[in-house]
Ligand SMILES: NC(=O)C1=CN([C@@H]2O[C@H](COP(=O)(O)OP(=O)(O)OC[C@H]3O[C@@H](n4cnc5c(N)ncnc54)[C@H](OP(=O)(O)O)[C@@H]3O)[C@@H](O)[C@H]2O)C=CC1
C-alpha cells in the first residue's frame with residue numbers, strides 16, 4: 669500500500685484521485701489545502717482521513733509515502749523540494765516547474781534523497797502513445813511532427829473583463845505554453861529527443877503571459893511545428909509525417925484514435941484499447957516505480973522533463989515572457 673497525500677483542491681486533483689484509486693496499491697491518506705475548511709471538505713469528498721494546512725507538517729508526517737502536487741506551476745519546485753527532503757516520493761503536475769533552474773534543483777533533490785520524482789505528463793504513459801512509438805518505423809524517414817493544443821479558456825472571458833485568474837498570471841508561471849504547449853512538446857521530446865534549435869512566436873496578453881503561440885523546432889532533416897492557445901480553439905489532429913506514411917493522432921494530449929495513412933493508399937488503424945481514465949496510466953507508472961524501488965521513470969524521465977523545460981524556457985526567452993519565479997533561487 670502506498671499512502672498518498674495531495675496538494676491542490678481543484679478538479680484535476682479529484683480526477684487524479686479517481687484514476688489512482690483504480691490502482692490496487694493506492695491509498696488516499698491525506699489532503700492538503702491552505703485553508704482548513706477547504707481541506708476538510710475535500711477530504712470528505714475524496715475519502716481522505718487526514719488533512720494538512722502546513723506543508724512542513726505534511727512533509728514530516730510518518731503516515732505519508734508519496735504526494736501528488738497540483739498547485740499552480742510557480743509552487744511546484746518549492747513544494748516538491750520540501751517534500752523530497754523529507755523522503756516523500758513526488759508525482760508533480762505538468763509542467764514540472766517554472767524554468768530549467770527549478771527542474772534541475774528538483775532532480776538533484778530527488779537523487780540526493782533517493783526518492784521518485786515524476787512529471788505527471790499523462791500523454792506519454794497512455795497505451796495509445798506507446799503504440800505510436802511501436803509503429804513509428806513503419807512510416808519511413810520522418811520529416812515532420814505537427815501537434816496543437818488550442819482550447820479557449822473558460823477563464824478568458826473574465827480576463828477580458830479585467831479579472832486575471834491564476835491561469836493567466838505570470839506570478840503563477842502560467843500561460844498557453846506552460847499550460848497547453850507542454851502537451852505538444854513532451855511527446856515530441858520522447859519521440860525525437862532535443863531539437864538543434866527552435867524559433868518561437870507568441871501573442872502576449874496584457875498580464876505578460878502568452879495567450880497563444882507557435883514553435884518551429886529544427887531536428888536536422890526533420891522539423892516539428894507545435895501550436896498552442898488559451899484564446900482560440902483548434903480541431904486539427906496531430907501528425908507525424910514520414911516518407912512512407914503519416915501517423916494521424918486524434919488529439920496529442922490524449923491519443924485515442926491513431927491511424928497510419930500509407931503513401932500507397934492503405935490505411936491502418938493502430939489504436940489499442942485504453943479502458944482506464946487517462947490519469948490511471950501515469951499513476952500506475954509512478955506507483956510501480958515506488959514498489960520496485962526504482963527512482964526514475966524511463967517514460968517520463970528526468971532527462972525528458974529537463975529537455976522539455978529547456979525548450980519552453982528558450983521559447984519564453986525568444987518571446988519575452990518572464991515569470992517572477994525566474995528571478996528566485998530555489
Ligand atoms: N493533467 C491535467 O489534465 C491537468 C493539469 N493541471 C495542472 O495542475 C496544476 C494546477 O492547475 P489548476 O488547478 O488550474 O490551478 P489553480 O490555480 O486552480 O490552483 C490549484 C490549487 O492550488 C492551490 N492554490 C491556488 N492558488 C494558490 C496560491 N496563490 N498559492 C498557493 N496555492 C494556491 C488551491 O488549493 P487550496 O486552495 O486548497 O490550497 C488550488 O485548488 C497546474 O500545474 C496545471 O498545469 C491542471 C488541469 C488539468
Ligand SMILES: O=C1CO[C@H](CO)[C@@H](O)[C@@H]1O
Nearest residue numbers: 762819821835847848921
Ligand atoms: O492540463 C490541462 C488540460 O486540460 C485543461 C483544460 O481542460 C488545462 O487547462 C489543463 O491545465
